[in-house]
Amino acid sequence: STQSTWALFRIDPSRSSPFCWMNPSLRDQPCVEDDFALAGWIAAQAIVNGVCLPLPLPVVFFTYLLSEAENPPKELELVTLDTSTQQSIKRIRQMTDIEFQQMLYVEDVEGISKDEWIQQKLTDTFMSEKMVRQMQCFRNGFFSSGLSQSVVFNTLTPESLHAIVVGPVDDGLSDFDIRQEFRIVADSDLSLYPHNILFQEVLWHMVDTRFKLDHRGVSYQRQLLKFITGRVRLPPRKGEEVIRVEIPYSMMSVKDVDEVADRLPQSHTCDNTFELPNYMEVLLFSSESAWFAERPQRDPGKTYVTSADRHTILAGMTPLQLEQLRAKLEDLLYNKIVTAIANTATYELDDLPSSPHLHTSAVLFVGSGNDETLVVEELPASGNGPA
Numbered sequence: 001s002t003q004s005t006w007a008l009f010r011i012d013p014s015r016s017s018p019f020c021w022m023n024p025s026l027r028d029q030p031c032v033e034d035d036f037a038l039a040g041w042i043a044a045q046a047i048v049n050g051v052c053l054p055l056p057l058p059v060v061f062f063t064y065l066l067s068e069a070e071n072p073p074k075e076l077e078l079v080t081l082d083t084s085t086q087q088s089i090k091r092i093r094q095m096t097d098i099e100f101q102q103m104l105y106v107e108d109v110e111g112i113s114k115d116e117w118i119q120q121k122l123t124d125t126f127m128s129e130k131m132v133r134q135m136q137c138f139r140n141g142f143f144s145s146g147l148s149q150s151v152v153f154n155t156l157t158p159e160s161l162h163a164i165v166v167g168p169v170d171d172g173l174s175d176f177d178i179r180q181e182f183r184i185v186a187d188s189d190l191s192l193y194p195h196n197i198l199f200q201e202v203l204w205h206m207v208d209t210r211f212k213l214d215h216r217g218v219s220y221q222r223q224l225l226k227f228i229t230g231r232v233r234l235p236p237r238k239g240e241e242v243i244r245v246e247i248p249y250s251m252m253s254v255k256d257v258d259e260v261a262d263r264l265p266q267s268h269t270c271d272n273t274f275e276l277p278n279y280m281e282v283l284l285f286s287s288e289s290a291w292f293a294e295r296p297q298r299d300p301g302k303t304y305v306t307s308a309d310r311h312t313i314l315a316g317m318t319p320l321q322l323e324q325l326r327a328k329l330e331d332l333l334y335n336k337i338v339t340a341i342a343n344t345a346t347y348e349l350d351d352l353p354s355s356p357h358l359h360t361s362a363v364l365f366v367g368s369g370n371d372e373t374l375v376v377e378e379l380p381a382s383g384n385g386p387a
């Protein structure tokens with residue numbers, strides 16, 4: 001039997017729009033209409049099962065899904081879906097009357113205004129006769145689920161239905177609160193000692209304040225999100241997905257701590273796991289720390305960090321020393337995380353040159369989605385000095 005081999009929906013080829021629309025290149029054949037009916041049924045099942053579809057349909061699609069009338073789309077609703085159409089309309093509006101009439105002559109069209117030409121362009125691009133039939137098939141499949149019999153469903157607006165099926169609109173660039181968008185599950189060790197609790201506080205304070213979108217359009221938050229999850233867009237619903245923060249190395253001796261000092265954060269995007277070396281203990285217990293300078297045994301391989309040391313290390317610090325520790329840790333976390341993000345696609349993180357004061361250039365991204373520009377930023381030295 002004949003099968004459809006084309007995508008049902010298409011994103012603007014220039015990738016300037018995050019949304020998709022029905023694919024105008026599809027053949028007009030029964031199997032395609034069946035596929036649209038199946039797609040509509042799947043969209044309804046997404047509502048029933050409480051999941052979102054990874055299909056970036058715009059709100060206007062749901063406007064026509066809920067409308068019995070198959071009127072052509074309005075200009076303001078659809079011009080952002082396709083850059084070439086948007087540019088064509090802009091050129092028409094900027095034409096003088098003489099230039100517009102000359103264009104009509106070339107196109108062998110007579111007796112229409114600019115507004116009529118624009119409306120016809122939108123109809124041909126987004127709601128041709130073929131697309132109207134495809135939308136009707138999608139609608140038939142969607143409502144075959146019985147959703148229209150629900151009192152709650154019948155109160156939904158296109159915007160609310162879009163948020164339920166596709167998820168909220170996300171530009172892939174704006175700032176966000178990672179602890180609100182995700183459920184953070186931290187390694188149990190991060191709650192075991194006072195300095196580890198402080199480690200978490202400094203980590204999220206740094207992400208919330210220093211990773212915000214800057215004046216150049218560089219989104220550190222989004223690149224951290226991409227580093228951990230593999231994508232720059234937020235989950236459809238707040239708190240629906242989990243990010244696990246784990247301390248991957250067990251450090252018994254000062255030598256162990258020194259070895260961890262040069263390691264970078266790593267991630268496993270398959271399960272959103274962020275592996276973060278315990279840089280707080282690097283500052284507190286390394287061979288360069290004030291704590292080690294007071295040990296009777298000055299051999300890093302034979303000097304061990306005990307549970308008692310971990311419980312009491314912060315208790316002997318003055319408020320000024322604690323503030324200085326927070327500042328050093330924040331700088332160290334910033335440099336390590338940005339360096340890991342910058343180099344994750346180039347070579348293995350463990351192959352980076354070992355140095356207690358690593359200088360590097362971080363390659364960051366400006367833009368969103370597939371429209372990204374590289375920016376090189378020189379990072380300061382990592383603050384691995386004494387606590």
